[in-house]
Amino acid sequence: LSMPASTPIKTTCPYCGTGCGVEATPSGKLVRVAGDPQHPTNAGRLCVKGSALGDTVVPQGRLLHPQLRDKQSPGQPLQRLSWDAALDHAAGELRRIIDTHGPESVAWYVSGQLLTEDYYVANKLVKGFVGTANIDTNSRLCMSSAVAGHKRAFGEDIVPVAYEDLDRCDLVVLVGSNTAWCHPILFQRMLRAREARPQMKIVVLDPRKTASTEMADLHLGLRAGSDVRLFNGLLAHLHRLGLTDAAFVERSTLGLDETLAAADRDASLADIAADCGLEVEALERFYALFAATERVITCFSMGVNQSSAGTDKVNSIINCHLLTGRIGKPGAGPFSLTGQPNAMGGREVGGLANMLASHMDLEREEHRELVQRFWQSPAIASRTGLKAVDLFKAIESGEIKAVWIMATNPVVSLPDADQVRRALDQCELVIVSDVMAETDTTAYAHLLLPAQGWGEKDGTVTNSERCISRQRAFVPPLGEARPDWWMLSEVARRWGHAAQFPYRAVHEIFDEHARLSAFENEGARYFDIGGLAGLDAHAYDALAPLRWPVPRTAADARHLQAFADGRFYHADGLARFVPTPARAPANAVDADYPLVLNTGRVRDHWHTMTRTGLSATLSSHIPEPFVELNPADAEAAGIAHGSLARVSTRWGSLVGRAVVADEHARGSLFVPIHWNAQFASDARVGALVNPVVDPVSGEPEFKHTPAKVEAF
Numbered sequence: 065l066s067m068p069a070s071t072p073i074k075t076t077c078p079y080c081g082t083g084c085g086v087e088a089t090p091s092g093k094l095v096r097v098a099g100d101p102q103h104p105t106n107a108g109r110l111c112v113k114g115s116a117l118g119d120t121v122v123p124q125g126r127l128l129h130p131q132l133r134d135k136q137s138p139g140q141p142l143q144r145l146s147w148d149a150a151l152d153h154a155a156g157e158l159r160r161i162i163d164t165h166g167p168e169s170v171a172w173y174v175s176g177q178l179l180t181e182d183y184y185v186a187n188k189l190v191k192g193f194v195g196t197a198n199i200d201t202n203s204r205l206c207m208s209s210a211v212a213g214h215k216r217a218f219g220e221d222i223v224p225v226a227y228e229d230l231d232r233c234d235l236v237v238l239v240g241s242n243t244a245w246c247h248p249i250l251f252q253r254m255l256r257a258r259e260a261r262p263q264m265k266i267v268v269l270d271p272r273k274t275a276s277t278e279m280a281d282l283h284l285g286l287r288a289g290s291d292v293r294l295f296n297g298l299l300a301h302l303h304r305l306g307l308t309d310a311a312f313v314e315r316s317t318l319g320l321d322e323t324l325a326a327a328d329r330d331a332s333l334a335d336i337a338a339d340c341g342l343e344v345e346a347l348e349r350f351y352a353l354f355a356a357t358e359r360v361i362t363c364f365s366m367g368v369n370q371s372s373a374g375t376d377k378v379n380s381i382i383n384c385h386l387l388t389g390r391i392g393k394p395g396a397g398p399f400s401l402t403g404q405p406n407a408m409g410g411r412e413v414g415g416l417a418n419m420l421a422s423h424m425d426l427e428r429e430e431h432r433e434l435v436q437r438f439w440q441s442p443a444i445a446s447r448t449g450l451k452a453v454d455l456f457k458a459i460e461s462g463e464i465k466a467v468w469i470m471a472t473n474p475v476v477s478l479p480d481a482d483q484v485r486r487a488l489d490q491c492e493l494v495i496v497s498d499v500m501a502e503t504d505t506t507a508y509a510h511l512l513l514p515a516q517g518w519g520e521k522d523g524t525v526t527n528s529e530r531c532i533s534r535q536r537a538f539v540p541p542l543g544e545a546r547p548d549w550w551m552l553s554e555v556a557r558r559w560g561h562a563a564q565f566p567y568r569a570v571h572e573i574f575d576e577h578a579r580l581s582a583f584e585n586e587g588a589r590y591f592d593i594g595g596l597a598g599l600d601a602h603a604y605d606a607l608a609p610l611r612w613p614v615p616r617t618a619a620d621a622r623h624l625q626a627f628a629d630g631r632f633y634h635a636d637g638l639a640r641f642v643p644t645p646a647r648a649p650a651n652a653v654d655a656d657y658p659l660v661l662n663t664g665r666v667r668d669h670w671h672t673m674t675r676t677g678l679s680a681t682l683s684s685h686i687p688e689p690f691v692e693l694n695p696a697d698a699e700a701a702g703i704a705h706g707s708l709a710r711v712s713t714r715w716g717s718l719v720g721r722a723v724v725a726d727e728h729a730r731g732s733l734f735v736p737i738h739w740n741a742q743f744a745s746d747a748r749v750g751a752l753v754n755p756v757v758d759p760v761s762g763e764p765e766f767k768h769t770p771a772k773v774e775a776f
């Protein structure tokens with residue numbers, strides 16, 4: 065890999081949903097990386113992960129050629145084959161299975177690492193041309209509860225806050241988010257805003273003490289899973305204080321009375337504090353701060369979403385903003401911080417098994433009819449597909465006989481991850497398109513397709529605040545790596561759909577996506593990038609970051625703050641309060657498994673480390689998997705700080721280095737999500753996580769699995 069020195073290419077960081085702009089300069093065998101000073105998200109700043117991106121543009125471990133495993137001769141090495149033969153095999157085998165068993169017998173499992181154009185083509189092919197909605201994404205594990213909460217409250221999946229609102233607010237509430245480590249550039253922006261305006265406060269609600277809680281004005285270490293109780297209590301408290309925005313509630317909402325009734329409105333603050341495991345003074349202080357502050361933004365992330373009550377948690381937060389009318393105004397609103405670089409872009413094109421492109425609804429006949437007409441497709445999925453956890457159960461049961469996994473590593477990342485191994489082990493056809501040759505998941509592939517990686521591929525991503533930003537190629541692809549959209553289109557052509565998949569370049573896909581967003585959409589949907597339709601290759605290449613909805617004409621004012629006019633996207637234009645009776649996590653601790661296992665990220669790694677594991681700098685921060693626990697729990701188990709400890713649940717076990725810390729809450733364990741068989745044996749925490757999901761969103765409960773710990 066040797067490249068000529070050149071001028072910087074502007075692109076976007078492929079890690080977190082903050083979506084920072086990057087300038088990449090290839091030089092010889094190296095790539096120099098710096099923050100893009102002109103990008104509105106980060107104005108030249110990068111966190112440690114973004115700064116080390118150059119270390120990851122290397123040939124080590126790359127999948128370079130299509131390869132096929134002979135299923136009749138297990139144990140034989142993969143055989144290299146041409147792209148033509150590989151695509152013939154994929155198209156032929158998928159067609160055979162569909163013709164024999166029907167469209168519901170095949171599935172796709174895709175990723176928030178895909179670019180929007182890849183995501184668009186995948187969803188078009190599967191929902192419009194296979195005729196099934198069995199396409200789900202690892203974003204199901206990340207923000208599907210936020211999507212479901214938005215749709216219940218607003219009628220559409222809309223994030224009503226932008227980053228600049230953080231510069232204008234007087235209170236930021238971070239719920240279930242270690243923003244300092246997981247969205248570092250965004251957290252630094254919050255700290256700068258507080259420095260500039262000392263009246264601004266930061267409150268963190270998190271069972272753990274983290275780098276974020278260290279910087280907070282107030283930390284509430286609430287009991288895991290008690291968020292709904294806390295926000296229901298806040299709703300009733302604000303109502304009692306007379307802080308209901310009666311005019312807004314009357315004009316713009318429905319359902320307050322039922323919601324207050326379900327919120328246990330007469331509970332005392334002492335009862336709520338006890339249920340949440342808090343001192344009553346701390347709860348009172350938070351409630352008073354929220355009550356007294358007009359400009360408040362409640363940011364929430366995985367601690368809220370990854371729960372069997374995730375959607376209710378989201379709605380319990382939104383309810384408080386609706387009650388006080390603190391939404392649709394500068395510096396106020398609920399704000400979902402997405403985990404992945406393109407979770408939002410995936411949502412725009414219907415990346416989840418229960419969505420259609422352009423924020424249309426798979427369950428609404430008029431939306432299905434509209435999308436099918438636009439695509440000129442022979443069929444359209446008529447029912448919701450299987451969500452991630454159920455999808456892999458259906459593979460294990462044999463209901464699904466073929467799966468195409470794109471840009472993700474479910475053998476590590478899904479809950480009850482050993483079940484995923486069992487499922488793939490007996491699946492009739494497993495196609496994996498990936499950048500890396502050897503992951504826990506590629507080991508189960510029958511057909512391996514080499515995908516282009518960051519720096520090679522070209523397209524767009526959308527960050528947490530709805531800002532669309534270009535990822536640009538700046539190095540030639542290694543080996544025979546090709547774009548994901550190209551592989552999918554080639555399969556479509558082999559099925560006779562060349563006219564509907566005519567793409568020769570990525571800007572043509574973006575144009576189609578933009579046109580669909582405006583197709584028969586006169587304000588019926590908030591998502592609209594019709595103003596970007598018709599970009600030619602040059603204009604697309606030059607596209608500067610911008611937030612949707614994009615005005616279609618100069619006079620079009622739809623780019624103003626979401627909901628500023630008090631109108632929402634339910635058919636009647638009203639937002640919904642959603643009753644959220646508090647309920648406990650699905651599995652309670654017991655005598656055999658007395659501790660609560662919580663999982664999450666560390667500062668310097670990303671997902672299953674296939675990229676960040678290539679950087680010596682990043683690996684030096686925390687070099688090995690660990691188990692964080694309280695001294696009392698460690699002593700009870702005979703575990704010393706720095707020794708090895710085994711964590712077990714009813715689903716699996718792992719071994720990690722014990723980190724015994726006074727500040728860690730008693731009765732709980734924390735294990736990071738990143739390490740796996742590639743980097744440390746026996747350390748896939750996914751194998752320990754209970755496979756229970758939120759009944760509305762299908763998002764798994766990664767933050768609450770009954771567990772035990774013992775010396776190893």
Ligand code: SF4
Pocket residue numbers: 077078079080081082083084106109110111112113114115246247248249250
């Ligand atoms: Fe990349 Fe997120 Fe860091 Fe920005 S904050 S540089 S997007 S990892």
